[in-house]
Amino acid sequence: MNISNRAQQAPASPIRRLIPFAEEAAKKGKKIYYLNIGQPDIPTPSIYFEYAEMYKPKVVAYTHSAGLLELREAFTKYYEKFDIHVSSSEIIVTNGGSEAVLFAMAVVADPDDEILVLEPFYANYAGFAAQLGVKLVPVRTYPEDGYSVPKKGAFLEKIGPKTKAIIFSNPCNPTGAVYDEQQLRTIADVAFEKNLCVISDEVYREFAFDGYKAISMMTFDKIIDKTIIVDSISKRYSVCGARIGTFLTKNREFYQAALKFAQARLCPAMTSQYAAIGLLKLDNDYIEQIKKEYENRRDAVYEELKKIEGAVFKKPHGAFYVSVKLPIDNSEKFVKFMLADFEVDGKTTMVSPLDGFYATPNAGLNEIRIAYVLDQEKLRDAVRILSLGLKAYSEKR
Known part of the structure; x- marks a missing residue:
């Protein structure tokens, strides 16, 4: 029995499709900075659990x-x-x-x-x-x-x-x-x-x-x-x-x-x-605190990205992502390289290849998305490792 054309044409998630490579890297003992997915590390507010318990x-x-x-x-x-x-x-x-x-x-x-x-x-x-x-x-x-x-x-x-x-x-x-x-x-x-x-x-x-x-x-x-x-x-x-x-x-x-x-x-x-x-009962102080945290994280990533020769990007002003054009041939190959073949002190960085965020054929092949969802120290280290990996990838070519 054949599956539907709809199912065959549905794209795999560019955010999640390389997870098997990350799982394999983790099995080998690598520490991975996951900047590929918009999963915040900020604790869920306690009021969420209080209301879940209150209305049990x-x-x-x-x-x-x-x-x-x-x-x-x-x-x-x-x-x-x-x-x-x-x-x-x-x-x-x-x-x-x-x-x-x-x-x-x-x-x-x-x-x-x-x-x-x-x-x-x-x-x-x-x-x-x-x-x-x-x-x-x-x-x-x-x-x-x-x-x-x-x-x-x-x-x-x-x-x-x-x-x-x-x-x-x-x-x-x-x-x-x-x-x-x-x-x-x-x-x-x-x-x-x-x-x-x-x-x-x-x-x-x-x-x-x-x-x-x-x-x-x-x-x-x-x-x-x-x-x-x-x-x-x-x-x-x-x-x-x-x-x-x-x-x-x-x-x-x-x-x-x-x-x-x-x-x-x-x-x-x-x-x-x-x-x-x-x-929804939380006041604006909560949101302002979280926004400031992400703004600081944005600044940390931006400062480190500016050190990468050949990177093309503008300072993002919202969300918690930055998309970057890199001097590479194929961002998916680069992400796989970072996971399978590269590490610094047992660590590597995972980002999302941006081609899956385009409908135009062959667009975004040299672009990546970074989700700045970790604390500033980890983000700086992650982008530093990304930069070193980029040099190694370019030399490998």
């Missing part, structure tokens, strides 16, 4: 498919702080931000339809699109200008009769770019003029540095009925395994369609939902 039921039962009303109401108060004015009936609690993206794509596009995507992009967009039979059409950004949003014409030339939406993340995973109002207005103008939906991935909204602000697409009134916000608590509260995200829209047709998908998968986990209510 006799029976762990199904909840409403849109999520617990108490949680949705807590989210409305949270979003108000960012000028995102939604009611509890405009929010669906999802199994992580990933399910929210899947719902959004499924709501706006049919098989063989097209969605424009700013690239490089969060790699799992490609996996979700493959599941749905939707084609991602890339609008390219470049490391030389900090991966900024291109001019309007770059979008217009990619729009065809099957184009249904534009998707992007801001602050951006994988580049760390934060788009200003003018750049976002370019997207809003294109969506308005061409009657496209906007799927705005705002998972990293709190992590904007250097005076930058992550502006929500929900604040552009002329496209508010075309906008879907996808979100997650995973990164800002260091609860990736809780799998709590949100799908927000003021478009009732979008909402009702997504709710049918939510009903088909029944509901998010009850315990995680109750625990998440506690997280």
Whole structure:
């Protein structure tokens, strides 16, 4: 029996596909600095566990498919702080931000339809699109200008009769770019003029540095009925395994369609939902503390990367990633080399090859993504080892 074309065409995760090489390196006793995945090392706030214990039921039962009303109401108060004015009936609690993206794509596009995507992009967009039979059409950004949003014409030339939406993340995973109002207005103008939906991935909204602000697409009134916000608590509260995200829209047709998908998968986990209510009660001091920590980590990585001859990148202003163009032929081969053939004092560094974050064939082959999710001392050592590995790799060629 043959597996489906859909399954054959689905891409492997560029973040996780090289894990077998890391596992083999670990078996040989190497210490690995894992900078390949956005898994924070910051402890989960204790209030998460307190609320999980406080609401421990006799029976762990199904909840409403849109999520617990108490949680949705807590989210409305949270979003108000960012000028995102939604009611509890405009929010669906999802199994992580990933399910929210899947719902959004499924709501706006049919098989063989097209969605424009700013690239490089969060790699799992490609996996979700493959599941749905939707084609991602890339609008390219470049490391030389900090991966900024291109001019309007770059979008217009990619729009065809099957184009249904534009998707992007801001602050951006994988580049760390934060788009200003003018750049976002370019997207809003294109969506308005061409009657496209906007799927705005705002998972990293709190992590904007250097005076930058992550502006929500929900604040552009002329496209508010075309906008879907996808979100997650995973990164800002260091609860990736809780799998709590949100799908927000003021478009009732979008909402009702997504709710049918939510009903088909029944509901998010009850315990995680109750625990998440506690997280949303944390004050701004917590977020400011975490943001400052990531900003310091960003600075540590940036300072070390500047020492690498031939590295092309701009200082990222958000999220906790930096994408770098290196003087190499193939980033996947380089990552494999670092894991299998290189070490310094028994240590090596693992990053993500960036080609899997592109839809353009052969793009990103000489780029990597670094997730600065370790403390500053470890990050400096990890980038130092990466630099030494780069020299050894170049000499090997």
